[in-house]
Amino acid sequence: MPCPHNEISIVQRSQQQSAVAAAAYQSGEKLFCGYDQEVKHYPEKRGIVHNEILLPANAPRSYADRNTLWNAAEAVEKQWNSQLARRWVLTIPREIPPDQYAALVRDFCNQQFVSKGMCVDFAIHDKGDGNPHAHVMLTMRAMDEHGKWLPKSRKVYDLDENGERIKLPSGRWKSHKEDTVDWNDRKYCEIWRHEWEIIQNRYLEANNRPERVDLRSYERQGLDIIPTVHEGAAVRQMEKRGIQTNIGNLNREIKAANSLMKSIRQLIKNLKGWIIELSEKRKELLAEKAAEEAVFLPxxxxxxxxxxxxERSDWTRAGQNRGTSKDLKAVSEALSYLQRKGLSTVEDLENFIETSGKSAADYRKQMKPKETRSNVIDAILAARTDCKECKPVYEKYQKIFFKKTKEKFKLEHPEVARFEKASAYLAKHPDDKDSTKKELLQEQAKLVDEIADLKVPLTEVQEDLKKLWDIRYWVRKATPGTEESKEPPKKQPLKEVLQDKADEKRAQKNAPAQTKHKQQDMEL
Structure with a gap:
């Protein structure tokens, strides 16, 4: 299935980031950065199969050169905390032919970004490991008709009810800043994600692929699926080395439970359709005054x-015997199963399937809060780690008195934002304030075990439904008018026919001569 992942970030000078460096990384080219007078090159980067620059009509043609474009974008930004570029990482469906990757990304970028006046620099990475993706960089400023960068914002004076400017006690006029373009509006994050979903599905459809991309969360899709927990680089590395982690174990249980429920839902859906069909056939038989017993499952x-x-009338005798023996065994097991479950009529079957569906939903309902709680424990432990690591920097931040100095310090030190975010999360869970790390890990391990225990009855429900699925085929085969009843008889495998004939000849050859004469006399 196509992966719905996409990620948006901002290249920020306050984080010691460079638009030229980002462009060099994604394109694989050697670029010179005029801001810090350094060459940016990442020779170890592999799998770059395509890169391209898309420009709006009013952009200078010289910006088709990557080095010129991003040095110009950086040069116009004078502030120490300037936002230099917007970056996207988009997963490309591997179901689409590789020669269409560039066209897919190009179409999307032209429709959503170039049309609004942004310069686009994109590259496609594909190492052949099943993870093709695109890196897209966008400029942050608009241009005028002559290709000159415009300001990101403008000063707007606030007005009173009479339309007059408002004077502050300091003697200045009250004002605020307004963006000259709305590209930073959060609504575009949702819009662009949705448009990326649409264009991917269009390409999948054009290639006659049944898969479709849906970037909505499981909850927004109305799906009863629990998302897995983010593992992070450390957990991934440990799992890769064969070291099992709590998060890894939890994700395995969640995936297994989701897979079970998906299988159960599909089986129930198909079996319900069969029951409706079987009920209709029953009515037809009764209308024709056929024996009511004919619709009993046994x-x-x-x-x-x-x-x-x-169907096996033209098979060899040995083949007929083997087939009959195999069918007898399977049907005997099915009859025994139906007897154990007390299923003899269509109504019994319908009630059983309905009960099975409710049981599966009930088990799933019990699993959800346990999985949610386990996720919370992971988040609490991560938040505590962030607080511990970032506390020294945050304490320095708290001691700063002047507002501008404080803001600058916060921008230069992402630890401050991490500490605030982690503290806010911990404040939402006061009940766990006094719980030690050991206690939380023990609770999580217990939850994982309980989830695994609940998976056992889910598996049993799935096995029951699989048996009913086999019975469904046999019943449809014996019911006139169904597709299965119209199937042509299966021919005996040629290899089996030859083997049976060889066995018969061998048996005749080894038989006593007297028996052979008797057979000949009987034939006469």
Whole structure:
């Protein structure tokens, strides 16, 4: 299935980041940065299969050169905390032919970014490991008709009810800043994600692929699927080395439970359709005054045996015996299963499937809060780690008195934002304030075990439904008018026919001569 991942970030000078360096990384080219007078080159980067620059009509043609474009974008930004570029990482569906990757990304960028006046620099990375993706860089400023960079914002004076400017006690006029373009509006994050989803699906459809991309969360899609927990680089490395982690174990249990529920839902859906069909056939039989017993499941299974026997009429005797023996064993097990479950009529079957569906949903309902709680424990432990690591920097930040100095310090030290975010999360869970790390890990391990225990009855429900799925085929085979009943008889495998004939010849050759004479006399 196509991966819905996409990620948006900002290249910020306050984080010691460089637009030229980002462009060099994604394109694989050697670029010179005029801001810090350094060459940016990442020779170890592999798998770059395409890179391209897209320009709006009013952009200087010289910006088609990557080095010129991003040095110009950096040169116009004078502040120490300037935002230099917007970056996207977009996963490309591997179901689309590789020769269409560039066209897919180009179409998307032209429609959503170039049309609004942004310069676009994109590259496609594909190492052949099943993870093709695109890196897209966008300029942050608009241009005028002559290709000159415009200001990002402008000063707007606030007005009173009479339309007059408002004077502050300091003697200055009250004002605020307004962006000259709305590219930073959060609504575009949702819009662009949705448009990327649409264009991917269009390309999938054009290539006659059944897969579709849906970038909505499981909850917004209305799906009863629990998302896995973010593992992070450290956990991934440990799992890769064969070291099992709590997060890894939890994700394995979540994936297994989701897979089970998906299988169960599909089986129930198909079996319900079969029950409706079987009920209709029953009405037809009764309308024709056929024996009511003919629609009982055991009777239909025995009729299936007769149908299969008739289909093998042209098989070798040994082949007929083997087939009958195999069918007899399978049907006997099915009859025994139906007897154990107390299923003999269509109504019994319908009630059983309904009960199975409710049982599966109930088990899943019990699992959800445990999985959610385990996720919370992971988040609490991560937040505590962030608080511990970032506390010294945050304490320095708190001691700064002047507002501008404080803001600058916060921008230069991402630890401040990490500490604030972690503290806010911990404040939402006061009940866990006094719990030690050991206690939380023990609780999480217990939750993982409980989830695994609940998975056992889910598996049993799935096995029951699989058995009913086999019975469904046999019953349909014995019911006139169904697709299965119209299937042509299966021919005996040629290899089996040859083997049976060889065995017969060998048996005749080894038989006593007297028996052979008797057979000949009987034939006469």
């Amino acid at each position: 009777n239909l299974l025995m009729k299936y045996m007769e149908v299969r026997k008739a």
